[in-house]
Amino acid sequence: MSAALRALGVAALFAMAPAQAADDLPRSGSQADVRYRHGIPNAIRFDASGTQVWEYNDWRHGRRAFVVNFDAAGQVAVSRPLRTDEDVNRAVAERLTRPETLDRLGEPHSIADGPEGLVWRYRQPSGATLAVRFGADGRIADASTTAR
Numbered sequence: 043m044s045a046a047l048r049a050l051g052v053a054a055l056f057a058m059a060p061a062q063a064a065d066d067l068p069r070s071g072s073q074a075d076v077r078y079r080h081g082i083p084n085a086i087r088f089d090a091s092g093t094q095v096w097e098y099n100d101w102r103h104g105r106r107a108f109v110v111n112f113d114a115a116g117q118v119a120v121s122r123p124l125r126t127d128e129d130v131n132r133a134v135a136e137r138l139t140r141p142e143t144l145d146r147l148g149e150p151h152s153i154a155d156g157p158e159g160l161v162w163r164y165r166q167p168s169g170a171t172l173a174v175r176f177g178a179d180g181r182i183a184d185a186s187t188t189a190r
Contacts, residue, residue: 067121068110076110076118083110085149090141097148099124106167107148124148125164125172130185133174137181143174150174159183 068076076096077083083096089111099107107124125147133146143162150162151171164172169190177183 067108067123068118069121070118072118073112073116087144089145093119095145097124099148107165109148125166130172134182134185137183139180140176143176143182147172147174 068079071079073094073096080098084099085097087095087097089095094112094116096110096112097107098109108121109124110121111119113119129146133143136142138146140160147162147164151165152163154161154163158175159178160176162174162176164174166172166187170187171190172185172187174185175183
């Protein structure tokens with residue numbers, strides 16, 4: 043196989059990877075099915091409506107982060123990627139509270155309390171770090187991303 047064809051094939055695989063990653067999210071099945079396929083979640087919590095939420099937020103999933111919400115019967119109700127640009131922009135624009143931010147952006151990688159307020163830091167799929175700062179009122183004051 044020529045080098046040009048090999049390079050074209052590799053480029054096609056990389057172009058397909060994001061689409062396949064999005065399709066890899068659990069769309070149906072039980073909690074046992076999700077755990078078998080994706081492993082033990084990094085965090086398990088209940089959202090404001092009482093729905094059980096499993097968060098996968100580490101490098102086992104190719105720098106992706108996603109959550110799976112289960113219905114009362116323990117079946118997948120919905121799953122979605124975490125910390126998309128749209129989610130971050132919406133969180134800042136709506137000045138979400140800390141519990142709302144947890145529901146929208148997931149568990150932070152680290153938390154620091156500095157002179158300008160509480161800062162939650164997240165690892166982004168690109169390798170960058172997202173920093174979300176909360177004001178004295180407990181709502182998001184601003185967010186910034188730093189390259190890795």
